[in-house]
Amino acid sequence: MKLIKDVLGNLNGVIQKNKFLAKFKPVLNAMDEFFFGTSRVTSLPYILDYIDIKRFMSFVVIALIPATLAAIYFWGLHILAMIIVSYAFGGMVEVAFAITRKKEIHEGFLVTGLIFPLILPPATPLWVVAVGVVFGVLFGKEVFGGTGRNIFNPAIVGRVFLTIAFPKIMTLNWPLPSIGVGADAITGATPLALFKSQSIVNSYSNLLFGFCSGSAGETFRIGLIAGGIFLILTRIIDWRIPLAALSTIFVFPHLSNHFFHTTFAPGLFQILSGGVLLGAFFMATDPVTAPFTKSGRWIGGIFLGVLTVLIRGLSGYVEGLVFSILLLNACTPLIDTLVLKVRYRRK
Amino acid sequence: MLKPFRTFKGGYRFKNYAGQPAPVLIEADIPKQVVVPLRQGFSSEVKATVKAGDAVFAGQIIGRDDESISSPVHSPVNGIVENIKRMNYFKRDINMVLIRTTNSSREITRLPGYASEWWKLSNEKIEELIYLSGVSSLDREGIPTRFKSSIVQPADVNHLIIHGVGSEPYNISLDLLLEGKNFLNFFEGIKILKRLMPNSKVHLALNARKPKLIEQFVKLTSQIEWLDIYPLEPKYPQGYDEILVPTILHQKFPYGYSAANIGIVVLNIQAVLGVYKAVAEGLPLIERIIAFCGPAMKENIHLKVRTGTLLGDLFYGKLKGERPPRVVLNSLLTGVLMNDFSLPIDRSFTQIIAIEENNKREFLSFMRPGLRRDSYTRTFLSKLFPNIKKIADTNQHGEERPCITCNFCEEICPVGIIPHLLSKYVKKGFIDETIMNYGIFNCIECGLCSFVCPSKIPLVKYMKAGHEKLIMQGCDQAQCILPYFNLKGLEEYRGVTKL
Numbered sequence: 001m002k003l004i005k006d007v008l009g010n011l012n013g014v015i016q017k018n019k020f021l022a023k024f025k026p027v028l029n030a031m032d033e034f035f036f037g038t039s040r041v042t043s044l045p046y047i048l049d050y051i052d053i054k055r056f057m058s059f060v061v062i063a064l065i066p067a068t069l070a071a072i073y074f075w076g077l078h079i080l081a082m083i084i085v086s087y088a089f090g091g092m093v094e095v096a097f098a099i100t101r102k103k104e105i106h107e108g109f110l111v112t113g114l115i116f117p118l119i120l121p122p123a124t125p126l127w128v129v130a131v132g133v134v135f136g137v138l139f140g141k142e143v144f145g146g147t148g149r150n151i152f153n154p155a156i157v158g159r160v161f162l163t164i165a166f167p168k169i170m171t172l173n174w175p176l177p178s179i180g181v182g183a184d185a186i187t188g189a190t191p192l193a194l195f196k197s198q199s200i201v202n203s204y205s206n207l208l209f210g211f212c213s214g215s216a217g218e219t220f221r222i223g224l225i226a227g228g229i230f231l232i233l234t235r236i237i238d239w240r241i242p243l244a245a246l247s248t249i250f251v252f253p254h255l256s257n258h259f260f261h262t263t264f265a266p267g268l269f270q271i272l273s274g275g276v277l278l279g280a281f282f283m284a285t286d287p288v289t290a291p292f293t294k295s296g297r298w299i300g301g302i303f304l305g306v307l308t309v310l311i312r313g314l315s316g317y318v319e320g321l322v323f324s325i326l327l328l329n330a331c332t333p334l335i336d337t338l339v340l341k342v343r344y345r346r347k
Numbered sequence: 348m349l350k351p352f353r354t355f356k357g358g359y360r361f362k363n364y365a366g367q368p369a370p371v372l373i374e375a376d377i378p379k380q381v382v383v384p385l386r387q388g389f390s391s392e393v394k395a396t397v398k399a400g401d402a403v404f405a406g407q408i409i410g411r412d413d414e415s416i417s418s419p420v421h422s423p424v425n426g427i428v429e430n431i432k433r434m435n436y437f438k439r440d441i442n443m444v445l446i447r448t449t450n451s452s453r454e455i456t457r458l459p460g461y462a463s464e465w466w467k468l469s470n471e472k473i474e475e476l477i478y479l480s481g482v483s484s485l486d487r488e489g490i491p492t493r494f495k496s497s498i499v500q501p502a503d504v505n506h507l508i509i510h511g512v513g514s515e516p517y518n519i520s521l522d523l524l525l526e527g528k529n530f531l532n533f534f535e536g537i538k539i540l541k542r543l544m545p546n547s548k549v550h551l552a553l554n555a556r557k558p559k560l561i562e563q564f565v566k567l568t569s570q571i572e573w574l575d576i577y578p579l580e581p582k583y584p585q586g587y588d589e590i591l592v593p594t595i596l597h598q599k600f601p602y603g604y605s606a607a608n609i610g611i612v613v614l615n616i617q618a619v620l621g622v623y624k625a626v627a628e629g630l631p632l633i634e635r636i637i638a639f640c641g642p643a644m645k646e647n648i649h650l651k652v653r654t655g656t657l658l659g660d661l662f663y664g665k666l667k668g669e670r671p672p673r674v675v676l677n678s679l680l681t682g683v684l685m686n687d688f689s690l691p692i693d694r695s696f697t698q699i700i701a702i703e704e705n706n707k708r709e710f711l712s713f714m715r716p717g718l719r720r721d722s723y724t725r726t727f728l729s730k731l732f733p734n735i736k737k738i739a740d741t742n743q744h745g746e747e748r749p750c751i752t753c754n755f756c757e758e759i760c761p762v763g764i765i766p767h768l769l770s771k772y773v774k775k776g777f778i779d780e781t782i783m784n785y786g787i788f789n790c791i792e793c794g795l796c797s798f799v800c801p802s803k804i805p806l807v808k809y810m811k812a813g814h815e816k817l818i819m820q821g822c823d824q825a826q827c828i829l830p831y832f833n834l835k836g837l838e839e840y841r842g843v844t845k846l
Contacts, residue, residue: 001710033746037712040743041704044807045680045794046673047516050720050727051801052745054713056753059726106748148749148802235724238754292752292767340768344784 004035026098030105056236057107063231064114064282066223071216074177075122079216082117085126090116090133097142106147108288112137115282116155118217119275119322120162123173128166132158152329153289159322171318174213190214191273193318195265207272218275228281237285240294244301245280245308246271253309264313276308279321289329293339300335304328349565350577352555355594357761358582359723359795361516365736366647368640368698370523374651377451381423381655383444384436385410387693388484389497390417392441401428402449406456406631408479409444418484418496423633423653425450436690437683443691446655461629465539473543473626474501480625481632485618485694487588488607491544498607499835504544505610508595509537509619510552514585516679516739517700519638521554523649524616533616534567536623541573544612550595552577583680584793588613590761601832602762602789603824608834617697632694639665642739643672643701652692659688672701673741680794705740712744723755723799748802756796756806762789766796770809778816787813788824 011028015021034054042048071079090113098105116133117124136158141150163170174190190213191202206212210219218224231237254267270276284290284304291300304324311320386392393410397403403422410420426448434443458479462468468476474492477483483496491497491504511521525533541549553561555578568574577595584590588606591613592598600606606613617636624630633654640647645665652661658674666672675682677698685699692699709715717727721737729737756766764786772782787810796806818824828834 034711036708036710038743038746039706039708040746041706041741042743043805045798046675046682046684046702046741047679047739047798048742048744048803049724049799049801050717050722050744051724051799052713052803053748053751053801054745055726056724056751056801058713104746104748108751146749148751234726235755236726287751287753292754292757292765340785344786 008032023099026105027095053107057110059234059236060111060231061114063227066227067118067217067220070210070220070223071118074210075175075216076178079122081126082124082129083114085129086117086133087113089130090137093134093137093142097146108147112154116158119155119159119215119278121170121173122216123175124169128162128169132162135161148288150288152326153283153286156283156322156325160326176213177210190318196318199262201265201269204268204272215275218278221272221277224277224281231281238297240297241285241290241301242280244298245284245304248302248305249276249308252306264309270309274319275321279325284325284328289332291332291335293336296335296339300328303331348575350575352578353594354580354582355590355761357759358584359759360582362733363736364516364739366640366642366644367517368520368638368647368649370520371648372523372636372651373648375661377424377448377453378653378656378660379448381446381653382657382691383409383420383423383446383655384691384693385420385442385444387420388695389487389489390484391415393417393420395431395442395444397428399428399430403428403446404456406633413494416495416498418481419479421481421631421633422446423655424448425452455630455633457629458631461626463627465627470542473539476626477622481694482618482621482625485621486614488605488612491612499610501544502546503610503835504547504612506550506596507540507544507547508550508552508591508611508613510586510591511616512552512554512579512581512585514581514583517640517698519697520649521557521560525560529620532623533619535627536619539622539626540619549574550577552579552591552595554581555579556581584761587791587793589791601828601834604828604834609832610835635694635696637696638698640698641701643667643703654694655691657689657691658685662688666701668703670704673704675700679739680798681792703740705742723759743803745803750802750804753801755799759795759799761793762791764789766806766810769813770804770806773809773813778813778820780822782813783817783822783827787817788827
């Protein structure tokens with residue numbers, strides 16, 4: 001503790017002497033706040049809740065730990081390298097903007113930097129990760145004014161950008177996990193793609209425990225469910241969006257599957273394949289980009305579910321979740337405005 | 348009759364804070380000198396009826412004004428009036444009477460005409476006793492009598508709500524107030540009030556976590572038809588009039604006006620005990636039980652003090668630590684700061700809370716397990732171990748950040764408005780009918796939104812600022828209220844401002 005204090009103190013001294021380095025003050029401030037907390041005191045409510053944004057965001061990271069560890073276990077240290085690259089390059093964009101804006105560095109990036117590599121295919125080259133995260137943070141968040149003002153989830157923006165810019169890398173490269181299924185073979189087909197091409201429904205236990213191909217963080221579904229429930233119980237995320245989205249994704253295809261066996265996969269398979277659990281618990285619930293009204297959250301969740309199933313079933317894309325979340329993000333202000341209009345209409 | 352358990356939407360239960368007052372009552376010494384403000388409780392300022400040099404006795408009326416809405420003020424000690432001067436008392440300049448004690452006997456001169464068998468007294472006499480004792484100025488709207496002590500007349504009162512819910516982080520002990528014979532006295536006090544306001548239905552709201560007390564009351568009042576007992580969850584801000592009225596009566600509250608405007612009088616337990624003491628024992632209101640609590644207080648006890656005692660005298664040697672703690676009146680969320688120890692206490696005080704001024708930084712503060720940390724979220728271990736006492740200090744526990752619309756403030760808001768949305772409008776300067784439509788005038792400034800915000804945004808400040816700016820632009824809360832309510836006593840209300 002003393003050591004860190006000394007290091008920060010010395011760095012502060014160095015920075016203040018050099019005119020160029022002085023611009024990096026926000027970085028030092030962020031480190032200082034990270035380690036030592038605040039000395040500010042309250043004014044009118046004389047006591048304040050102990051929760052702060054740092055703890056808020058670290059709980060999302062904690063909830064993602066099982067899925068992250070499983071990803072590293074399944075696909076090796078390459079995943080760890082992807083996470084490090086994502087944090088490093090995303091962090092650079094964040095710092096660059098904090099310096100030019102002369103503002104503090106905000107903690108929202110802790111979550112984006114971890115979620116982004118988890119929604120990429122496990123064999124994504126590191127330079128693609130870097131390009132994606134830079135684009136995501138820059139055009140998903142910073143151009144709108146930084147944390148709290150972004151319309152789109154930065155991780156999703158990066159992912160969609162990569163899907164469109166590098167379709168080969170992003171859609172054809174799906175290695176199987178190193179356990180449960182055999183050697184490190186490139187299969188080229190996720191469970192969803194297998195259903196689309198040959199109507200094969202993967203076994204549910206394989207899907208639950210992650211013995212199948214898919215994006216890095218989405219396959220260990222037991223861990224994702226546990227993480228999501230943990231977040232709901234700690235009140236970090238609201239239960240309405242995941243519940244609405246998952247039940248729609250279950251009920252809607254369940255009905256459509258009766259009529260179109262090959263177009264719509266059965267409900268449970270829809271939930272347990274692709275990024276539905278990761279998206280419903282960790283990305284659609286991002287407080288900044290999701291609707292904030294309670295009824296808006298129900299509407300948003302249902303909207304998300306319906307769109308996901310429709311894109312999966314009827315479009316040329318195999319997975320529809322990222323696009324649905326992006327569309328939900330775009331519709332969020334509209335949903336909220338409509339809900340407020342109805343709630344506060346003049347009598 | 349016992350009614351089923353009730354609660355309201357939103358709010359937050361502050362559980363088990365360190366330094367709660369123990370149910371111990373200690374009688375403070377008679378002060379050597381007192382300063383009596385001529386405006387105490389719900390009352391406009393009264394005219395002094397004494398002048399410098401006069402000898403006064405304990406219980407003598409030293410200020411009275413029958414023209415305006417007010418109640419008399421008494422001398423709390425036997426002594427000599429030294430001076431009457433204008434001083435700043437809680438952001439208002441008012442006249443104070445300085446009295447030097449000459450005889451420190453505890454005797455209090457009784458009011459004329461009281462009777463321990465109060466039911467033999469006439470209604471007029473009871474009203475007079477309540478008015479002359481000063482009890483009629485207690486609580487938000489006072490007790491109505493024909494002497495203009497409240498804004499309505501006794502006959503206009505439809506509902507009388509008496510509450511002892513105790514929803515603040517620090518509360519005066521209900522067990523102590525209703526201990527021994529006070530329990531029966533309290534009940535007699537209710538009967539007196541019922542006789543005074545014959546058209547009213549009486550509602551007694553009690554803390555649902557005190558089943559023994561509720562049981563005792565149910566036994567005692569099983570034969571009485573005009574009295575209902577409501578166990579309420581001690582969730583902040585249940586004790587507010589604005590929340591009590593909808594919870595108990597399922598009736599809308601005219602936010603920004605007082606309960607008396609819709610014919611409801613809300614009193615707490617000490618006021619009812621005061622009524623009994625005035626009518627049956629003839630005691631003027633010059634003593635008050637005050638809880639001295641909080642982690643920065645050496646002893647967490649209740650003191651029976653004379654009004655007008657200086658804070659400095661009461662606090663002498665009672666505070667912990669080298670640095671002065673933060674001393675707050677009545678509520679840690681909305682209370683007034685009391686950093687000037689030369690001010691006196693008055694009859695409206697209930698709790699005085701001292702918490703440590705904590706501006707120390709803490710290593711990796713946000714990663715702590717938090718056994719003793721209170722939070723609306725369940726991210727601290729304290730939610731798993733509710734028996735461990737929680738800390739209250741003045742640290743902000745985090746840096747200011749932009750709003751991430753986590754919606755905690757809407758979830759916790761007891762009046763169902765969206766503080767984060769309104770604060771954004773106010774911050775940007777969009778002050779118009781939209782925010783009025785979104786209910787900014789419903790805000791009761793309970794402080795929960797600021798308390799709960801993880802981004803540490805001072806939401807209450809924005810709400811207050813928006814409120815003031817709207818009124819400056821000519822939008823008045825009357826527009827939201829008057830068309831929908833039939834309010835009583837509006838003319839009279841103008842004379843007295845809210846405390």
